[in-house]
Amino acid sequence: MSDLDDLSPASVVVAAGRPPRRPGASVNPPVEFTSTYAAPEAGVAYGRNGNAVWDAFEEALGHLEGGHARVFASGMAAISATLALVPAGGTVVTPRHAYNLTNVLLEDYREAGYEVRQVDISNTAEVVAAVEGADMVWTESPTNPMLEVADLRTIFAAAREHGALGVCDNTLSTPLLQQPLALGADVVVHSVTKYLAGHSDVVLGATVTGDHGRGPELLERLTRHRTMHGAIGGPMEVWLALRGLRTLQVRFERSCANAVELARRLEAHPGVERVRYPGTGAMVSIEVAGDAAAADAVAAGCRLWLDATSLGGVESLIERRRKYAAEAPTVPEQQLRLSVGIEDVEDLWTDLDRALRAALPG
Numbered sequence: 001m002s003d004l005d006d007l008s009p010a011s012v013v014v015a016a017g018r019p020p021r022r023p024g025a026s027v028n029p030p031v032e033f034t035s036t037y038a039a040p041e042a043g044v045a046y047g048r049n050g051n052a053v054w055d056a057f058e059e060a061l062g063h064l065e066g067g068h069a070r071v072f073a074s075g076m077a078a079i080s081a082t083l084a085l086v087p088a089g090g091t092v093v094t095p096r097h098a099y100n101l102t103n104v105l106l107e108d109y110r111e112a113g114y115e116v117r118q119v120d121i122s123n124t125a126e127v128v129a130a131v132e133g134a135d136m137v138w139t140e141s142p143t144n145p146m147l148e149v150a151d152l153r154t155i156f157a158a159a160r161e162h163g164a165l166g167v168c169d170n171t172l173s174t175p176l177l178q179q180p181l182a183l184g185a186d187v188v189v190h191s192v193t194k195y196l197a198g199h200s201d202v203v204l205g206a207t208v209t210g211d212h213g214r215g216p217e218l219l220e221r222l223t224r225h226r227t228m229h230g231a232i233g234g235p236m237e238v239w240l241a242l243r244g245l246r247t248l249q250v251r252f253e254r255s256c257a258n259a260v261e262l263a264r265r266l267e268a269h270p271g272v273e274r275v276r277y278p279g280t281g282a283m284v285s286i287e288v289a290g291d292a293a294a295a296d297a298v299a300a301g302c303r304l305w306l307d308a309t310s311l312g313g314v315e316s317l318i319e320r321r322r323k324y325a326a327e328a329p330t331v332p333e334q335q336l337r338l339s340v341g342i343e344d345v346e347d348l349w350t351d352l353d354r355a356l357r358a359a360l361p362g
């Protein structure tokens, strides 16, 4: 379809990025396993520069976010390309509880002479006060794993006023819940690995930029970075991500409904001291009424929930994030992060309830 602008996201996610409707044409884009192309008169000549299935995925994600997407080798590749937009020795404002490897990468930037200002992203006044003199304001909303929510519109307005680029890592919300470009962001980044691909079978990332302001220039610089750093996704992986994206709406709707119900029940559970759930999305963080060892026992005691890192797949995952040295020290030791999948909610509850009661008797 050429004009998708009047369709809702549930339709766009299915219809965008399809081959032209010609008699006999395939419904899905082809997977071209080729590193080179017979000398073209124009366009792509080499596999590092382009691929038909990238175009299809980028068209679909671009429509969902309201901009121009570029697919990268991983979420971290997209994050690296975006941080490279900061001028040498520049200043970045960033959430204290950003994705842990974003923080680790920013630590490298700090050592290389950049200024990194960590803020509580849910404290809008603190964020706005930190923007003056910054080159980039990095956001996540909600944050991972503390699930703090940011006032993106106010933060990006302040960033623009001070000439700083506004960035949102939109992995946890997906474009179904939040379209940061419409809220004033210059760049959206995704770990496609998570909800967009949705089946824990690929590692990929993406950036999305808008048409306004510095959008076209940023798109060109991000594309150049992808090429020069070779941060490209393989055609099979991108095809799988596009196949996964087709069901984003139904998967995410089910995961979110499960998360709402589980968060409500966990609030009343004797083994749970605190529930963090921002009211939307499919991530829930809980602090168990015990120590780190008790939280580990809960994760290990589940049979349906899998104790594993990552999030956003059809299967439910549970993980104690502070076991990683790179996690922020302000994340509680006894916190478990739940990535709620699409299984039957009663089965998820029964399994989690049993593991909590076994690890935290009384």
Ligand SMILES: *Cc1c(COP(=O)(O)O)cnc(C)c1O
Residues within 6 Å of the ligand: 074, 075, 076, 077, 099, 140, 144, 169, 171, 172, 190, 191, 192, 193, 194, 203, 204, 205, 311
């Ligand atoms: C997983 C994740 C990333 C990193 O993406 P990869 O695809 O694993 O490289 C970045 N941001 C958030 C919020 C994530 O959850």
